[in-house]
Amino acid sequence: MSRLRSALSRTVAHPAFHLALVLALLLGCRWLSAGTVQILTFALIAIIFSQSINLLTGLAGQISLGHAGFFGIGAYCSGILAKTHGVDVALSVPLAALLAAAAGWLLSFPAGRVRDVYLAMMTLGFGMIFYEIVREWNDVTGGTMGFPGVPSAALHTLSILGVRIDAAAYFQVVLLVAALVLVLVRNLTQSRIGRAFFAIHVSEVAAGSIGIPAGATKQLAYTLSGALAGLAGGLYAHLVGYLGPESFALPRSIEVLVIAIVGGLGSIAGQVLSATVFTFLPERLQVFSEYQFIAYGVILTFSLVVLPRGIAGLLLDPPRFIKPRALRRAVALRPDPAVLRPEAAGGGDGGSLEVASVTMRFGGLVALDDVSLRVEPGRITALVGPNGSGKSTLVNVVSGLYRPSAGRITFEGRDITGLPDHRIAAARVVRTFQDPRLVPHFTVRENLLLGAHRLLRHTGAAAALALPSALEEEAQQLAAIEAVLALTNLTVVADRTISTLPYGTRRMAEVGRALLARPRAILLDEPAAGLSEAEMERLAQVIRDMKAMGLAILLIDHHMDFLADLVDDVVVLDSGRVIYRGGIAEMRRDPAVIAAYLGDEAATASEHAHA
Amino acid sequence: MDDFFFSLVLAGISVGSVYALIAIGLNLTFWTTRTLNFGQGSLMMLCAMLVVFLASQGLAMALAVIGGLLVVAALGVFVERFTIRPALVASGGSMGWVVSTLGFGIVLQGVAAKYFGSQAMAFPDVLFTTQDYVTVLGQHLSLQYLVVLALSVSLILLLELFVRKTVWGQAVFAISLDPELALVQGMPVRLIILGSFVASSLLAGVAGILSAQIGGTVDPAFGFDLVLFGFVAAVLGGMGCSVGALVGGLAVGLISKLVGGYISTAAEHAIAFALLMAMLALRPQGLLGRPEVSKA
Numbered sequence: 092m093s094r095l096r097s098a099l100s101r102t103v104a105h106p107a108f109h110l111a112l113v114l115a116l117l118l119g120c121r122w123l124s125a126g127t128v129q130i131l132t133f134a135l136i137a138i139i140f141s142q143s144i145n146l147l148t149g150l151a152g153q154i155s156l157g158h159a160g161f162f163g164i165g166a167y168c169s170g171i172l173a174k175t176h177g178v179d180v181a182l183s184v185p186l187a188a189l190l191a192a193a194a195g196w197l198l199s200f201p202a203g204r205v206r207d208v209y210l211a212m213m214t215l216g217f218g219m220i221f222y223e224i225v226r227e228w229n230d231v232t233g234g235t236m237g238f239p240g241v242p243s244a245a246l247h248t249l250s251i252l253g254v255r256i257d258a259a260a261y262f263q264v265v266l267l268v269a270a271l272v273l274v275l276v277r278n279l280t281q282s283r284i285g286r287a288f289f290a291i292h293v294s295e296v297a298a299g300s301i302g303i304p305a306g307a308t309k310q311l312a313y314t315l316s317g318a319l320a321g322l323a324g325g326l327y328a329h330l331v332g333y334l335g336p337e338s339f340a341l342p343r344s345i346e347v348l349v350i351a352i353v354g355g356l357g358s359i360a361g362q363v364l365s366a367t368v369f370t371f372l373p374e375r376l377q378v379f380s381e382y383q384f385i386a387y388g389v390i391l392t393f394s395l396v397v398l399p400r401g402i403a404g405l406l407l408d409p410p411r412f413i414k415p416r417a418l419r420r421a422v423a424l425r426p427d428p429a430v431l432r433p434e435a436a437g438g439g440d441g442g443s444l445e446v447a448s449v450t451m452r453f454g455g456l457v458a459l460d461d462v463s464l465r466v467e468p469g470r471i472t473a474l475v476g477p478n479g480s481g482k483s484t485l486v487n488v489v490s491g492l493y494r495p496s497a498g499r500i501t502f503e504g505r506d507i508t509g510l511p512d513h514r515i516a517a518a519r520v521v522r523t524f525q526d527p528r529l530v531p532h533f534t535v536r537e538n539l540l541l542g543a544h545r546l547l548r549h550t551g552a553a554a555a556l557a558l559p560s561a562l563e564e565e566a567q568q569l570a571a572i573e574a575v576l577a578l579t580n581l582t583v584v585a586d587r588t589i590s591t592l593p594y595g596t597r598r599m600a601e602v603g604r605a606l607l608a609r610p611r612a613i614l615l616d617e618p619a620a621g622l623s624e625a626e627m628e629r630l631a632q633v634i635r636d637m638k639a640m641g642l643a644i645l646l647i648d649h650h651m652d653f654l655a656d657l658v659d660d661v662v663v664l665d666s667g668r669v670i671y672r673g674g675i676a677e678m679r680r681d682p683a684v685i686a687a688y689l690g691d692e693a694a695t696a697s698e699h700a701h702a
Numbered sequence: 703m704d705d706f707f708f709s710l711v712l713a714g715i716s717v718g719s720v721y722a723l724i725a726i727g728l729n730l731t732f733w734t735t736r737t738l739n740f741g742q743g744s745l746m747m748l749c750a751m752l753v754v755f756l757a758s759q760g761l762a763m764a765l766a767v768i769g770g771l772l773v774v775a776a777l778g779v780f781v782e783r784f785t786i787r788p789a790l791v792a793s794g795g796s797m798g799w800v801v802s803t804l805g806f807g808i809v810l811q812g813v814a815a816k817y818f819g820s821q822a823m824a825f826p827d828v829l830f831t832t833q834d835y836v837t838v839l840g841q842h843l844s845l846q847y848l849v850v851l852a853l854s855v856s857l858i859l860l861l862e863l864f865v866r867k868t869v870w871g872q873a874v875f876a877i878s879l880d881p882e883l884a885l886v887q888g889m890p891v892r893l894i895i896l897g898s899f900v901a902s903s904l905l906a907g908v909a910g911i912l913s914a915q916i917g918g919t920v921d922p923a924f925g926f927d928l929v930l931f932g933f934v935a936a937v938l939g940g941m942g943c944s945v946g947a948l949v950g951g952l953a954v955g956l957i958s959k960l961v962g963g964y965i966s967t968a969a970e971h972a973i974a975f976a977l978l979m980a981m982l983a984l985r986p987q988g989l990l991g992r993p994e995v996s997k998a
Contacts, residue, residue: 152797156804208796212930212978213979215930216979217979219930219975227968348801384808385808388805391804391805392809395802
């Protein structure tokens with residue numbers, strides 16, 4: 092079964108297969124009946140539309156229940172431009188995509204601030220508002236009476252750039268557009284942009300910690316998704332020739348969601364298959380069309396539980412997110428550990444991370460009370476303290492998740508207090524989490540490449556077109572990943588997905604990912620928790636390597652034996668206050684520390700023992 | 703004060719109280735599981751439709767109402783057991799249950815359209831008729847509006863009393879804060895969650911009957927707009943906050959009726975959603991809610 096699946100996956104992914112399919116349809120459509128050609132054109136439009144929701148919901152994880160709104164914006168824009176203003180379809184459809192992209196961009200601002208049920212309701216509201224506007228704006232949209240007479244293949248009134256276009260020719264045009272869209276979306280999925288979408292899907296906090304801005308990434312996802320839906324809508328307008336508000340109401344949003352979910356969110360091939368099936372079914376199966384709406388309901392109710400990865404999960408291997416061409420290029424480059432060594436800091440301050448009198452209050456609770464500490468480059472500073480003493484809060488404040496109530500944080504002489512998390516990562520202060528927050532269906536290599544996201548500077552267009560410059564840049568980072576894999580002993584599992592790996596390996600992968608963000612200061616939040624002895628030794632070695640590279644390291648841990656021969660300085664927190672600062676040996680004898688860990692009586696007893 | 707304005711205000715307050723009832727129904731499941739049933743609107747529709755159907759079969763009105771409510775209560779069990787629970791177990795964020803409850807609502811709507819037809823059906827007079835009114839200070843007050851208002855407000859107050867004063871209500875509160883802790887403390891968490899869905903569905907049923915009574919007709923698509931208004935009310939007041947739901951419901955009812963009366967009935971929806979978007983963007987915790995502090 093799995094062998095059959097990978098054979099099928101390879102075939103489906105092969106460029107020759109794509110080319111053959113497109114050519115066969117391009118030439119063969121002349122022999123098909125007019126009805127079949129029309130349904131096929133509908134299927135192609137559904138494919139483009141489903142890619143739109145796949146980008147937004149499947150990749151970036153932002154649910155949309157109002158996608159018909161974008162589709163409708165595209166349809167009405169192109170229809171009105173072409174009919175009322177006589178704009179050529181070759182221009183009106185791209186303009187429609189642009190307008191829908193603008194709508195997506197605008198929606199991303201309120202939508203980017205909310206999630207879960209709020210987002211579902213907000214997008215539902217967006218779809219409803221669009222529907223109401225179309226119904227009421229009689230002068231422009233024709234209101235409930237609809238908007239007839241759009242130049243279209245069905246009415247034999249369509250010409251593109253002066254060339255008369257019949258139904259078969261229109262099918263050929265849409266086929267080429269759809270093929271182009273699929274190639275671009277595939278390239279995007281296997282680029283820094285697609286990976287960033289998945290990163291914010293899984294955890295916005297983790298994405299921010301390695302320099303991926305959640306806000307901007309969502310804006311891009313909405314804009315691209317809007318553009319594709321608008322494109323599909325524009326093409327739809329010139330297929331049918333008549334636009335009525337009912338075509339853009341909730342059922343269309345539901346339909347495209349059903350297509351995307353059944354196809355398998357995140358899978359391009361799955362969407363193609365599912366869009367084709369759901370376009371043909373109601374046309375060819377009378378029973379289905381009668382119970383269509385109920386069937387959609389049943390599918391939605393049970394599909395995510397029964398078949399969470401859709402048809403694609405059933406028939407195909409999971410997609411991968413690095414371009415094979417970039418991987419092949421990377422093999423030619425030699426891994427060089429030196430690329431991880433941060434270049435010398437610019438500031439004359441010696442590049443230390445300084446926390447000065449930071450206080451953090453949550454309502455009445457004081458989690459950090461006037462905490463000051465300094466992490467020097469090339470030194471390992473341990474931050475210890477009982478549970479609830481404020482260690483993680485401090486890391487959260489430094490890494491930009493919380494804005495401190497008072498105090499200042501500077502790095503390399505620059506004030507970074509209250510900057511958003513991705514800006515702090517860009518300032519080269521990177522953290523890890525107590526619970527590894529990796530993308531579970533990414534391989535180790537793909538997760539590590541996310542760490543290098545900030546360093547991939549090529550434009551979105553270069554990524555979508557998979558230009559050699561973009562691939563070259565990616566290959567450079569892939570070579571650096573080889574070095575990190577060797578350093579962290581992950582080479583053998585590099586191409587396994589995270590969800591199949593044991594906990595200790597995931598922890599190590601997270602540390603590796605942080606390293607690839609090229610930090611000059613790194614904050615490790617209990618990296619040794621849950622590791623075996625052997626894994627702990629490996630981790631200690633990696634931390635020593637980081638020290639040798641000249642990183643400023645803040646290490647939170649409880650494990651005193653682990654810290655003992657590793658760290659240079661220790662800072663002890665208790666109830667949000669610094670109670671000790673100094674060497675680790677002296678710490679063990681410090682009465683305040685003993686009191687914090689073992690209670691006051693133990694502290695008195697130990698004092699007596701020493702006396 | 704002119705009559706037109708006054709009648710709009712009364713209508714606004716009355717439908718607003720129904721919106722508040724819907725919002726409270728949404729709050730109930732939000733408390734216990736942080737989820738909402740997107741099929742809530744279909745439950746409202748189904749309950750109202752069943753009342754029409756059962757009454758048309760010659761059943762006494764009270765029995766028809768009870769029958770309708772029993773069916774939606776049973777469906778509440780179904781929703782919890784077959785759409786919410788598996789989706790929460792499978793995890794993967796909110797996508798699972800949003801999609802599954804929405805799907806469930808669509809199924810109900812489709813089935814109702816299949817069996818009762820998609821035409822609007824006249825809703826029988828359960829409480830008074832549209833012609834009944836009392837005169838207070840020279841103003842005609844529709845009795846139906848008054849009864850709907852009184853019923854909704856007393857239900858909301860009863861529920862609030864239940865949550866605040868009874869052991870079971872306190873358990874709901876405990877689960878909303880930390881379900882795992884509630885479980886190890888020996889509270890029947892599963893049962894309470896199930897109960898919250900049954901109660902939520904019952905509230906939806908009552909809200910459906912009341913709105914059908916005010917509107918006079920019911921059709922398969924009828925619940926959908928209502929639940930959106932209910933959601934706007936809940937968000938406006940602050941998700942999970944009972945007083946907020948009442949304030950939000952009345953505000954949404956008033957604003958939508960005034961806009962409908964003076965500008966255009968078509969603008970009712972647009973205004974409500976504009977309100978929703980603005981609220982979510984500017985103050986997601988609502989007018990009376992407190993911001994959530996999440997531990998990173």
